Amino acid sequence: MTVNVGTIDRLLRAALGVALLLLAFVSSLPLFDGGFVKYAAALIGVVMIVTAAIRMCPIYSIFGIKTCRM
Template identity: 70%
Template sequence: MTVNVGTIDRVLRAVLGVVLLYLAFASGLPLFDGAVFKYGAAIVGVVMLVVAAVRVCPLYAIIGIKTCRT
């Protein structure tokens, strides 16, 4: 698969992934006490970090979006 995630998009996804993982496991907010929000946020956070690491977004590939210059 070709790279389709640019630098700014990559940084934003990494930050969002870390924030979601923090909210899910370390924040102590009552919203994240339930399993649905806790594990939902964790799954989305991990996906965001993986996409930021490999720079390939399958949804972008389907839609035909590229946020990188090359």
């Protein structure tokens, strides 16, 4: 696994992941009352947090994108 996620990208991914998890499980917005939107937001939030933690994005690897300095 090659590191391809930089620091700023990592922070943004982590913040977006936490925000999506909070919206999915803590928010009382009507959009997140339904099952599909709620669990889709939770799944995307978990993926964002995991990619921020391991500093590797599979989609970046496919397209050859690197946001980190080497």
